[in-house]
Amino acid sequence: MNLKPTVMKCINEEILxxxxxxxxxxxxxxxxxKHIENCEGCYSRWEQCRxxxxxIKRSLNILIDTLPAAPPFPVPAVKVPKRNYALQVIVPLAVxxxxxxxxxxxxxxxxxxxxxxxxxxxCFATEVDANKPAHQQEFTITVVSPDGKVSExxxx
Amino acid sequence: MDTFEKTYQDNYNVMxxxxxxxxxxxxxxxxxxxxxxxSFFEKQQQRKRVEYPRSWLCRxxxxxxxxxxxxxxxxxxxxxxxxxxxxxxxxxxQEMKALMSYCLTRLSPREKELVILYxxxxxxxxxxxxxxxxxxxxxxxxSRSLKKLExxxxxxxxxxxx
Numbered sequence: 618m619n620l621k622p623t624v625m626k627c628i629n630e631e632i633l634x635x636x637x638x639x640x641x642x643x644x645x646x647x648x649x650x651k652h653i654e655n656c657e658g659c660y661s662r663w664e665q666c667r668x669x670x671x672x673i674k675r676s677l678n679i680l681i682d683t684l685p686a687a688p689p690f691p692v693p694a695v696k697v698p699k700r701n702y703a704l705q706v707i708v709p710l711a712v713x714x715x716x717x718x719x720x721x722x723x724x725x726x727x728x729x730x731x732x733x734x735x736x737x738x739x740c741f742a743t744e745v746d747a748n749k750p751a752h753q754q755e756f757t758i759t760v761v762s763p764d765g766k767v768s769e770x771x772x773x
Numbered sequence: 774m775d776t777f778e779k780t781y782q783d784n785y786n787v788m789x790x791x792x793x794x795x796x797x798x799x800x801x802x803x804x805x806x807x808x809x810x811x812s813f814f815e816k817q818q819q820r821k822r823v824e825y826p827r828s829w830l831c832r833x834x835x836x837x838x839x840x841x842x843x844x845x846x847x848x849x850x851x852x853x854x855x856x857x858x859x860x861x862x863x864x865x866x867q868e869m870k871a872l873m874s875y876c877l878t879r880l881s882p883r884e885k886e887l888v889i890l891y892x893x894x895x896x897x898x899x900x901x902x903x904x905x906x907x908x909x910x911x912x913x914x915x916s917r918s919l920k921k922l923e924x925x926x927x928x929x930x931x932x933x934x935x
Contacts, residue, residue, distance in 0.1 A: 635897075
């Protein structure tokens, strides 16, 4: 290699490190290479930086005695969500019972009026969506009055 | 699960080496790695996206190692310099290991992490992701850290390059 003094700006430590690690952009890589070939000082620093990189990596690897094979990963059992009886059974029943009681004892009830079963036809429609939390479940009540008026109450 | 298994197989050795370099042999490295991979597995089960799995695993391993070192009070209290003159007791490799472990404690936690990750062949991009150092500053920080380690080794009579 023909080493001769050069007027090019010398390479700083950061660029030199990037060059040694192959992290320079292609254009920069070529420029650094050309400079190193023509600058004795930078050539020496490049050699030093390269040797430091190799030797420190080697020295650090001394810390590893043996490298065991990766043991099989203990895959945890997939958790099956517990069936929530409170959500699926008790809550709808409680709501239905409360509404019936409310209608039974509600204001304006005339003693001479027809029995409740003849006055109102109440239908509870519940469909529990297991993917939704309790507070997002919908509860639909359909009330049919004796004159055929249908009211639908959606409880959210 | 296939993706997890592949990530596990591809990265286990690197994680193991990083943990050993951080803690030294004989530590509970396998337990640490199991914790790290379990966290990663749970993340995948919860459909949480990890953009760069290798960087995430490296960071998690380092964090676990730092926690362990803190518990053992090794992190801040530097170990005494090894007795390099007692050559009859220690073999050359054991001496070198002790010296290297000691010199690593002389670096700042960030420098130590950077040097260890660098020795495992991580790219500058990965080093930036794991350490949080700006990508543009990796070259400069790395150069400084390697020189510092070299000087520490020289101070204790080890020539990095002869």
